[in-house]
Amino acid sequence: MTTDQTNRRASSAVAAIVAIIVVAVAALMVAPNLAVTSAGGAEGATTAPPSSVTATGEITEVEVTVQGMSFIPGTIEVPVGNTLVVTLNNTGDQRHDLTFANGVTIEPVAPGASATVEVGVITADMEGWCTLPGHRQMGMTLDVIAVGAAASTSESADSDTNTNTGTHTMGHSMSSSTAPGMDALIAEAAATDPYPAELPLLSDETTHEYTFTVTEDEQSLAEGVVRPVWTYNGTSPGPTLHGRVGDTFKITLVNQGTMGHSIDFHAGIVAPDEPMRTIEPGESLVYEFVAPRSGIWMYHCSTMPMATHIQAGMFGAVVIEPDDLEEVDRQYVLVQSDIYLDDDFAAGDLVPDLTAFNGRPFQYDAHPLTANVGERVRVWVLDVGPNSALSFHVVGTQFDTVWSEGAYSVHHSTSTDGLTKGDTGAQVLPLLAAQGGFVEFVPVEAGTYPFVNHIMSLAERGAHGLFEVGE
Numbered sequence: 001m002t003t004d005q006t007n008r009r010a011s012s013a014v015a016a017i018v019a020i021i022v023v024a025v026a027a028l029m030v031a032p033n034l035a036v037t038s039a040g041g042a043e044g045a046t047t048a049p050p051s052s053v054t055a056t057g058e059i060t061e062v063e064v065t066v067q068g069m070s071f072i073p074g075t076i077e078v079p080v081g082n083t084l085v086v087t088l089n090n091t092g093d094q095r096h097d098l099t100f101a102n103g104v105t106i107e108p109v110a111p112g113a114s115a116t117v118e119v120g121v122i123t124a125d126m127e128g129w130c131t132l133p134g135h136r137q138m139g140m141t142l143d144v145i146a147v148g149a150a151a152s153t154s155e156s157a158d159s160d161t162n163t164n165t166g167t168h169t170m171g172h173s174m175s176s177s178t179a180p181g182m183d184a185l186i187a188e189a190a191a192t193d194p195y196p197a198e199l200p201l202l203s204d205e206t207t208h209e210y211t212f213t214v215t216e217d218e219q220s221l222a223e224g225v226v227r228p229v230w231t232y233n234g235t236s237p238g239p240t241l242h243g244r245v246g247d248t249f250k251i252t253l254v255n256q257g258t259m260g261h262s263i264d265f266h267a268g269i270v271a272p273d274e275p276m277r278t279i280e281p282g283e284s285l286v287y288e289f290v291a292p293r294s295g296i297w298m299y300h301c302s303t304m305p306m307a308t309h310i311q312a313g314m315f316g317a318v319v320i321e322p323d324d325l326e327e328v329d330r331q332y333v334l335v336q337s338d339i340y341l342d343d344d345f346a347a348g349d350l351v352p353d354l355t356a357f358n359g360r361p362f363q364y365d366a367h368p369l370t371a372n373v374g375e376r377v378r379v380w381v382l383d384v385g386p387n388s389a390l391s392f393h394v395v396g397t398q399f400d401t402v403w404s405e406g407a408y409s410v411h412h413s414t415s416t417d418g419l420t421k422g423d424t425g426a427q428v429l430p431l432l433a434a435q436g437g438f439v440e441f442v443p444v445e446a447g448t449y450p451f452v453n454h455i456m457s458l459a460e461r462g463a464h465g466l467f468e469v470g471e
Contacts, residue, residue: 052150053123056081060122066092068183069138071128080148084119086128096135100144101126108132122146138460139181178341179353180222182362185462188222190366195235195358197369199319199331199380200242207248212238216257219313221354221361227341229313230257230301236313236359237335237384238299241267243320247291254284260303265289266434267297267318278303294322295406296333296380296436307386311340311352313359315384317436322403328440329375334358335382336390336453336463350387354462355453361462364451368466371443377467378440379451385433391454394467397441398425404437412440428454443469 060078064071064086078084088098090109098106098117106115122144130140180188212232219229219236232238241249249268255261260278268289270276275287300306301314317335337359338345338352345352354361371377378401383390400412410426429439443449446469453463 053081053121055083055121058082059085061085061087063087063089064098064142065089066096068092068181069135069140070181070183071098071130071140071142073142075143075145077145077147078122080122080124080146082122084122084144085116086119087114087116089114095132096130096140097132098128098142099131100128105131119144122149124149139179139184178225179461180225182460182462184222184225185354185361186366188220189360189363192220192360192363194363194367195237195360197332197334197358197364199333200240202242202244202321206244206246207250208241208243209250209252210239210241211252211254212263213254214257214261214314216259219360221339225341227339230261230309231313232263232316236315237337238314238316240316240333241318243291243318245291245294245320245323247320249289249291249318251287252284253279253287255279255281257281261301261309261314262303263287263299263314264302265297265299265318267291267295267299267320272302276302291318291320293406294320294325296320296382296438298382298384298434298436300384307345310384310386311338311345313337317380317382319380328378330371331378331380332369333380333382334392334451334465335384336388336392337384338386338388339462345387352388352458352461355388355458356462357451357465362464364465368448368468370468370470372470373443373446376440376442378438380436380438381429381431382436383431383433387433388453388458389433389455390429390431390458390463392429392431392439393427393452393454394439394441395450395452396447397443397449398427399429399439399441400425401440402426402429402437403439404429404431405435443467445469446471 056079058079060082062076062084064073086098088106088109090096090111090113093111095108095110097108100119102120104117104119106117109115124146126144128142128144129136214230214232215234216228216230218226220226229236243249251263253263258281260280262276262278264272264276265287269292270289275285277285279285297318297320299316299318301309303309315335315337317333319333334357337356339354339356339361341353357364381390381392400410402408402410410424429437431437449467449469451465451467452459
């Protein structure tokens with residue numbers, strides 16, 4: 001089920017009000033004479049279940065474990081009228097609690113420890129979640145399904161739980177509860193071929209011709225979570241193009257979708273009227289431009305509403321090299337994008353449910369990028385938004401070269417031992433939506449180096465990956 005909430009740390013007075021509300025909700029759903037612990041830890045009043053539900057006297061016992069930032073199982077089925085008893089066995093590596101929508105709570109449990117709670121007689125579907133700051137957003141939720149409950153009862157419970165909060169949550173804007181957790185996203189990424197992050201080789205050709213075919217497909221993000229994607233040539237991002245200043249690009253756009261689509265190349269300078277126009281299903285157009293300046297340039301569908309088309313996957317990168325760009329050992333391209341699992345972005349919500357490098361959250365955690373000690377690595381980085389900013393950082397190293405939007409802010413000189421001279425460097429490449437650049441670094445030790453959006457709430461939604469550095 002989906003809830004959309006904004007949780008805030010309350011003062012003690014507001015916390016008391018929340019506790020009263022939680023107890024009131026609890027009174028609608030728990031069995032007679034059951035002492036209920038509210039999210040605030042106070043003992044709550046009890047009442048009989050709704051007259052339409054008869055307590056069976058049966059008990060359903062379930063053990064819930066922790067895997068990464070997920071509860072296992074994520075769904076608990078209980079015959080309506082049964083009493084649910086849950087044991088939280090914390091098999092994770094940090095403290096977790098578990099609060100149910102009726103106010104019953106397991107207080108924080110240390111790693112390796114367990115706690116048991118009687119949730120009450122189950123009369124309708126309801127949600128449970130970890131209230132520690134950020135944990136619910138990372139996917140620590142579970143659903144209790146009342147098997148055999150009347151539809152009206154479930155709908156009423158949904159209405160009640162939409163206003164419930166826990167006291168451990170902080171002042172974050174909550175992601176939709178439909179967003180899968182990190183572990184589920186990584187598991188799906190591991191079973192899927194990654195988008196190739198290597199920059200395509202630069203050819204000697206000065207004219208580059210491509211056909212971009214628009215398709216409308218689906219992308220499985222995690223088990224049971226599928227979203228619609230609209231793509232150029234079946235991938236999101238679309239093909240990465242690579243050329244030099246002065247090269248000509250000729251793209252034939254073919255719309256095989258079911259709605260109007262278009263394309264806008266930031267790498268060219270052309271009047272938008274004809275080449276960027278929206279074409280209907282079955283139509284095509286030719287978009288030709290000369291690349292006058294170097295950079296990593298965004299392309300995207302410019303059909304309104306653009307936020308819808310971009311977040312659905314219709315974007316990509318064009319890398320136009322500066323004339324004096326030196327050779328390096330490895331070059332990668334990373335394109336950050338936002339993913340929304342509902343229409344929140346259309347209503348002005350700038351916080352995405354998920355984020356991704358090259359179209360899939362956490363895919364380079366499942367399929368790390370590679371380098372070796374002493375190699376110079378260049379990473380071209382582009383933020384396509386449509387809303388979020390990017391602060392690109394590689395953990396465990398520093399950038400000795402930073403180039404952004406046409407200019408160097410840091411430029412290395414190399415010593416005989418392969419390290420860089422001087423005392424200048426950078427820790428992040430900051431980019432707003434549609435901005436791009438590149439960074440360079442030389443790893444000096446073997447190991448695993450995470451790369452992240454250092455706006456950490458966005459990294460934890462999927463803008464995260466790994467470099468595996470060998471000897």
